[in-house]
Amino acid sequence: MREINCRASVEPMHEMGIANSILEATQKEADRHPGSRACKVGVRIGEMTAIDMESLRFCFDALTRDTELDGLELEIEWCPRRHRCWNCDGVFVVTNHDCRCPKCASLDTVCIGGEELELSYVEVEENEPSATAAEST
Amino acid sequence: MNRVPLQQKVLSENDRLAASLRERFREHGVLCVNLISSPGSGKTTLLERTLEALPREARVAVLTGDIQTENDAARLKRFGFPVKQITTGGTCHLDARMIERHLADWNLEDLDILFIENVGNLVCPSSYDLGEAAKIVILSVTEGEDKPLKYPSIFFKSELLILSKVDLLPYVPFNLEAAEENARRIHPGMEVLRISCAKSDGLEAWLTWLKNRREAFQHACREVVLR
Numbered sequence: 001m002r003e004i005n006c007r008a009s010v011e012p013m014h015e016m017g018i019a020n021s022i023l024e025a026t027q028k029e030a031d032r033h034p035g036s037r038a039c040k041v042g043v044r045i046g047e048m049t050a051i052d053m054e055s056l057r058f059c060f061d062a063l064t065r066d067t068e069l070d071g072l073e074l075e076i077e078w079c080p081r082r083h084r085c086w087n088c089d090g091v092f093v094v095t096n097h098d099c100r101c102p103k104c105a106s107l108d109t110v111c112i113g114g115e116e117l118e119l120s121y122v123e124v125e126e127n128e129p130s131a132t133a134a135e136s137t
Numbered sequence: 138m139n140r141v142p143l144q145q146k147v148l149s150e151n152d153r154l155a156a157s158l159r160e161r162f163r164e165h166g167v168l169c170v171n172l173i174s175s176p177g178s179g180k181t182t183l184l185e186r187t188l189e190a191l192p193r194e195a196r197v198a199v200l201t202g203d204i205q206t207e208n209d210a211a212r213l214k215r216f217g218f219p220v221k222q223i224t225t226g227g228t229c230h231l232d233a234r235m236i237e238r239h240l241a242d243w244n245l246e247d248l249d250i251l252f253i254e255n256v257g258n259l260v261c262p263s264s265y266d267l268g269e270a271a272k273i274v275i276l277s278v279t280e281g282e283d284k285p286l287k288y289p290s291i292f293f294k295s296e297l298l299i300l301s302k303v304d305l306l307p308y309v310p311f312n313l314e315a316a317e318e319n320a321r322r323i324h325p326g327m328e329v330l331r332i333s334c335a336k337s338d339g340l341e342a343w344l345t346w347l348k349n350r351r352e353a354f355q356h357a358c359r360e361v362v363l364r
Contacts, residue, residue: 120143
């Protein structure tokens with residue numbers, strides 16, 4: 001079984017670094033729960049982060065394969081670009097890069113969402129009795 | 138099954154290092170700018186022309202990133218200012234740790250401006266905070282004017298857009314107004330400069346931008362100290 005930390009030091013795409021950081025945080029959390037293993041991790045990724053979801057999943061799978069995190073599920077919550085209007089205080093999702101407030105047409109709006117690159121949760125479950133223990137009985 | 142909520146950034150380690158770099162830059166009043174563009178848009182040439190135009194006693198330094206070769210550092214060292222090459226060996230962007238490591242034997246007290254030339258790439262560098270005060274994106278007129286729409290993240294996060302190689306406009310089908318409009322759709326109010334390094338057009342405006350930005354930054358740093 002490969003070491004989780006035995007990863008490529010080179011990141012031909014930055015999704016590899018992102019996937020690696022997600023896994024490090026997941027492992028760190030799992031280590032706080034002895035006798036358990038991480039089975040799922042949730043992340044929030046904003047539209048403006050320039051992260052390609054498919055690449056991220058590809059890197060995530062490549063980094064976990066044949067490690068103790070093999071089978072770890074990745075749940076991605078995609079967060080669109082959202083703005084708040086200073087004029088009418090409305091909040092809206094920006095579509096087609098149009099930052100104009102759809103309610104009052106003001107251009108005086110500020111970005112309040114879409115830059116997320118966050119871990120939201122890790123799910124851990126208790127290890128099943130190991131195969132070797134089962135065999136010895 | 139037990140769900141443990143986490144409230145942390147994915148790149149928290151990079152962000153932590155970047156925050157400590159930002160604090161050091163603030164403490165010493167060093168304006169750090171992070172130059173980002175596609176390969177071949179003219180980052181190194183702009184820096185050459187910038188260093189060439191600065192007085193000998195200017196307190197500036199350059200960290201220049203590339204996947205391979207020390208070529209850019211060799212080009213930039215000719216002007217007598219401190220220059221260091223960061224060779225990433227394959228990584229598509231600079232990260233805060235690389236900056237920290239390469240700053241190790243420079244004294245920040247000796248600097249007013251630190252230029253960081255990122256690896257040529259419009260995607261990955263936008264995720265990695267280097268502790269800079271401003272990101273600057275360069276788009277040359279030999280590229281498409283729709284690049285801000287194709288790579289919104291970096292245009293969104295950059296304070297200034299430099300449209301480079303404008304001397305080539307007679308030979309390429311590039312619409313400056315459309316490019317600026319696209320950039321401002323992504324980033325309303327974005328500052329834009331038009332520059333030709335070959336013809337020295339727009340360089341004065343760039344140097345003025347730098348000077349004003351540095352003064353505003355250093356003024357803000359002093360304000361924090363006084364408070």
